[in-house]
Amino acid sequence: MKITIKDASKFVDQEVTIGGWLASKRSSGKIAFLQIRDGSGFIQGVVVKADVGEEIFARAKSVTQETSMYVTGVIQKDERSPFGFELQVKDIEIIHESLDYPITPKAHGPEFLMDNRHLWLRSKRQHAVMKIRNEIIRATYEFFNEEGFVKVDPPILTGSAPEGTSELFATKYFDEDAYLSQSGQLYMEAAAMALGKVFSFGPTFRAEKSKTRRHLIEFWMIEPEMAFIEFKENLEVQEQFVSSIVQSVLKNCQLELNTLGRDTAKLEQIQAPFPRITYDDAIKFLHEQGFEDIQWGDDFGAPHETAIAESYDKPVFITHYPTKIKPFYMQPAPDREEVVLCADLIAPEGYGEIIGGSERIHDQKLLEQRINEHGLSEDAYKWYMELRKYGSVPHSGFGLGLERTVAWISGVEHVRETIPFPRLLNRLYP
Structure with missing residues (x-):
């Protein structure tokens, strides 16, 4: 079932697919954390290597900032998240790979940001x-x-x-x-x-x-x-x-x-x-x-x-x-x-x-x-x-x-x- 992030609360413990972009990511050993946005909001996708296998986990670790993708997984409550929910990822389908995205997590000056508004x-x-x-x-x-x-x-x-x-x-x-x-x-x-x-x-x-x-x-x-x-x-x-x-x-x-x-x-x-x-x-x-x-x-x-x-x-x-x-x-x-x-x-x-x-x-x-x-x-x-x-x-x-x-x-x-x-x-x- 394809949903938007803002409706995640309606699908707790259900498997869904979200079309979105990768805002940022980090990994810790055999877990990758993907910050996914779809225009309606932001949600964290948790990718556990033991659950998804080598291929999907490698895809999660290599995906680049602002790459578009379909992410499938189970919505779960997460009290630590400002949003209140996260996605336990099962599959990632790349739609279009984004390369050399100019706005990185580092600090940028206002003129640079305005040029890239x-x-x-x-x-x-x-x-x-x-x-x-x-x-x-x-x-x-x-x-x-x-x-x-x-x-x-x-x-x-x-x-x-x-x-x-x-x-x-x-x-x-x-x-x-x-x-x-x-x-x-x-x-x-x-x-x-x-x-x-x-x-x-x-x-x-x-x-x-x-x-x-x-x-x-x-x-x-x-x-x-x-x-x-x-x-x-x-x-x-x-x-x-x-x-x-x-x-x-x-x-x-x-x-x-x-x-x-x-x-x-x-x-x-x-x-x-x-x-x-x-x-x-x-x-x-x-x-x-x-x-x-x-x-x-x-x-x-x-x-x-x-x-x-x-x-x-x-x-x-x-x-x-x-x-x-x-x-x-x-x-x-x-x-x-x-x-x-x-x-x-x-x-x-x-x-x-x-x-x-x-x-x-x-x-x-x-x-x-x-x-x-x-x-x-x-x-x-x-x-x-x-x-x-x-x-x-x-x-x-x-x-x-x-x-x-x-x-x-x-x-x-x-x-x-x-x-x-x-x-x-x-x-x-x-």
Whole structure:
């Protein structure tokens, strides 16, 4: 019977066949230990010379790293194994021999590993990160479906660059200029006026020449928009969503978290509600911590966000940023026009902002005023302004960056490990 490794628990004491690759091996006298992977997981195959004979044992000892094979044996419980099971091997059938596999058990530099990303994905660590990413994606769909959201797909190609082209990738759309999307938000606002509560989940692009561990050129965004939802309600949805995906990973990815050496005690504390601090109070706090360079009206950098986050054991909302440093579409606070009803959600442990969100301007005249103040094209925004012309309502939304969230939950340092094939400032290969 052919099975996958993840289903091994269902076949204890039964003879099965697993199609897989050799991740690594070691031998001790007349026993060989094969670490076998099949994409669904890793299992140790134990080959005893007295049980399999000379030919099979010689095959086990000579098989090379990443050789593909069918391994037949009996599944047995093994309390010493992180997986909990092992395979008592009876037969090995080589499918394709792998020679001179470049990624060996020795240490390799990050550039070498990135050049071989197509192969590095096979490693146990990268496998664990990708499984956690997949669980976050699965939990995202589950959360929004259960909360009555409709999935809507905004376009990746846009016909204008109304906020300027400095961080956009330009391309040709037949005989017109086009740009890769930085965000689906504006289109999601239109969708919310049609469907009430919506979310998108897709790639976005930033032509930002940043080399930090938090930045990618191409990354994936989860962007909900909600009609009739105001600022405080928007924060509640965000903290419920983040709590939900963290708890889903804790429930379904314990093996992967253990593989990465993640301190799960810190994740277990991630339950709504989350603390909130205003921008004003954040500035005061930073001054008390010795950050004299930051002044009211400045945006926060990574050191500032980290200092604030270190005061909490949960993600923290920083709210009510100055109007002048935030996008034109954010609703001003009713009692203070110099700040807007927005919040950034800062993850603990130095991982920075994972969500940016706000209540959106729903008054047509105010939106027109903001567009003019920012020197934007009214023609480019004609359709967007019409959303306020025909039955406008208060509405809010946010965007969560998937890769930063994966990095935080899995505990890896650099976002380049959280996407299968990262696009960085100096990397378009493989």
